[in-house]
Amino acid sequence: MVETTQAASPAKQPLRIALAGLGTVGVGVIKLIEANAGLIARRAGRPIMITAVSARSRGRDRGIDLASYAWEDDMTALAARPDVDVVVELVGGSDGPALVLARNAIAQGKALITANKAMIAHHGMALAQAAEQKGVAIRFEAAVAGGIPVIKGLREGAAANRVERIFGILNGTCNYILSTMEDTGRDFAEVLAEAQAKGYAEADPTFDIEGIDAAHKLSILSAIAFGAKIDFASVDTQGISRILAADIAQADALGYCIRLIGTAEADAGPDGTPGLFQRVAPHLVPVDNLLAHVDGPTNAVVVEGNFSGRLLFQGAGAGDGPTASAVVADIIDIARGMDTGFEADMAFSIPVDGLEAMAPAPSGHRIGRSYIRFLVADRPGVLAEITAAMRDAGVSIESLIQKGQATQGGAVLVAIVTHEVAEAAVTEALRLLDGSPSLVAQPLVMQILGN
Numbered sequence: 001m002v003e004t005t006q007a008a009s010p011a012k013q014p015l016r017i018a019l020a021g022l023g024t025v026g027v028g029v030i031k032l033i034e035a036n037a038g039l040i041a042r043r044a045g046r047p048i049m050i051t052a053v054s055a056r057s058r059g060r061d062r063g064i065d066l067a068s069y070a071w072e073d074d075m076t077a078l079a080a081r082p083d084v085d086v087v088v089e090l091v092g093g094s095d096g097p098a099l100v101l102a103r104n105a106i107a108q109g110k111a112l113i114t115a116n117k118a119m120i121a122h123h124g125m126a127l128a129q130a131a132e133q134k135g136v137a138i139r140f141e142a143a144v145a146g147g148i149p150v151i152k153g154l155r156e157g158a159a160a161n162r163v164e165r166i167f168g169i170l171n172g173t174c175n176y177i178l179s180t181m182e183d184t185g186r187d188f189a190e191v192l193a194e195a196q197a198k199g200y201a202e203a204d205p206t207f208d209i210e211g212i213d214a215a216h217k218l219s220i221l222s223a224i225a226f227g228a229k230i231d232f233a234s235v236d237t238q239g240i241s242r243i244l245a246a247d248i249a250q251a252d253a254l255g256y257c258i259r260l261i262g263t264a265e266a267d268a269g270p271d272g273t274p275g276l277f278q279r280v281a282p283h284l285v286p287v288d289n290l291l292a293h294v295d296g297p298t299n300a301v302v303v304e305g306n307f308s309g310r311l312l313f314q315g316a317g318a319g320d321g322p323t324a325s326a327v328v329a330d331i332i333d334i335a336r337g338m339d340t341g342f343e344a345d346m347a348f349s350i351p352v353d354g355l356e357a358m359a360p361a362p363s364g365h366r367i368g369r370s371y372i373r374f375l376v377a378d379r380p381g382v383l384a385e386i387t388a389a390m391r392d393a394g395v396s397i398e399s400l401i402q403k404g405q406a407t408q409g410g411a412v413l414v415a416i417v418t419h420e421v422a423e424a425a426v427t428e429a430l431r432l433l434d435g436s437p438s439l440v441a442q443p444l445v446m447q448i449l450g451n
């Protein structure tokens with residue numbers, strides 16, 4: 001019998017992290033790494049150690065002790081530190097210091113982790129290409145749908161599928177506003193302020209309420225799902241700022257709630273040209289649809305794969321803990337795999353050179369039902385004018401509701417739900433009404449979410 005002895009493998013060195021940005025997410029990451037250090041080290045195969053941090057103000061009370069971390073006043077200098085293996089960017093902004101830091105990190109051969117969807121939507125292709133050339137990993141799970149592992153889900157779990165469509169709720173702030181207004185009847189501005197206080201909103205909340213943040217996220221998901229180059233500029237983007245409490249009440253009376261929905265789908269267009277349709281817009285969601293039950297800062301993403309069928313990813317889309325969970329999961333991935341070289345080519349599921357430039361698909365030929373809300377002058381003949389425009393454009397009306405009393409600054413609300421029709425026909429009906437003195441505001445059109 002031959003006796004074998006196995007030498008214990010040498011303990012791996014800690015993975016050393018530099019953290020830029022100590023706001024909602026940055027502080028969440030420090031708390032998580034401190035709270036779960038032991039289990040993270042076991043799962044990562046080595047300890048995770050924050051060595052240096054940077055933010056605007058060193059002295060601000062954040063409820064955490066920064067004494068054991070080196071401090072850099074200039075966050076872009078973190079990348080060059082010899083005691084740093086991975087740079088974690090949690091500052092925000094598509095350009096400016098966040099981008100300089102990201103580029104520096106890659107140039108220095110450091111892995112980059114970011115929660116910054118604005119930066120990835122605008123510069124993700126160039127950053128990923130630079131990372132591939134340098135053989136370093138770039139990861140951004142927290143950038144899309146906060147704590148939900150939807151990027152991992154698409155890139156890894158659904159990797160064998162041709163994705164046919166993705167759609168869902170991608171902005172926690174808007175979902176918080178819409179569902180809170182729906183439940184409580186409270187005012188838009190007041191609920192937005194509450195979402196800001198809870199740490200859900202972007203530094204400039206216009207990005208949330210105008211749909212830009214959801215469009216950033218959708219463009220990133222599209223790239224991974226469809227093997228397409230990121231095309232944020234082609235996302236047809238509408239936000240929720242024009243939605244009135246009266247729309248929410250009207251939708252409710254009709255059996256719907258309102259949700260900001262992102263949709264991306266490979267679409268051949270009316271002439272058969274292959275393209276990618278990407279839209280973020282408020283929709284009426286039937287109350288029996290699963291997305292109608294997604295409340296507060298929760299996000300939900302439906303992925304339709306040609307073999308997997310429908311996959312649903314749901315969870316907290318914003319906030320310190322959930323977002324930190326996604327950031328630290330990326331750190332653990334790097335700790336597990338950074339020596340293999342494989343990680344570097346995987347940011348968008350396939351290397352950047354293999355991503356296709358897909359033409360934006362138009363929306364006019366898309367068939368669906370719409371909710372159209374008019375604010376009109378309270379005088380005879382207005383309804384006849386609206387219905388005539390619908391008739392002339394070939395839009396068939398399923399229901400028309402006129403509020404008895406003036407709802408908005410003396411105007412009367414008229415809401416129409418159409419039968420299924422091409423979106424171009426609705427656009428044409430509104431064109432026919434354009435400039436009419438009967439309309440006191442631009443009409444609001446919301447698609448009704450189908451199956």
Ligand SMILES: NC(=O)C1=CN([C@@H]2O[C@H](COP(=O)(O)OP(=O)(O)OC[C@H]3O[C@@H](n4cnc5c(N)ncnc54)[C@H](O)[C@@H]3O)[C@@H](O)[C@H]2O)C=CC1
Binds near residue numbers: 055117143200203319
């Ligand atoms: N708050 C959330 O729920 C989520 C946020 N994100 C993203 O995470 C990133 C950070 O977001 P939050 O933590 O919410 O922001 P925040 O505003 O709470 O924190 C930003 C931090 O960056 C620092 N900072 C800003 N400009 C700087 C500069 N020029 N130099 C040095 N430091 C600077 C600030 O001092 C602060 O510590 C953003 O990209 C955001 O889009 C992603 C998912 C969820």
Ligand SMILES: N[C@@H](CC=O)C(=O)O
Binds near residue numbers: 200213319
């Ligand atoms: N402002 C964003 C934060 C997470 O990405 C949101 O509200 O979803």
Ligand code: NA
Binds near residue numbers: 141142145149150151
């Ligand atoms: Na995520």
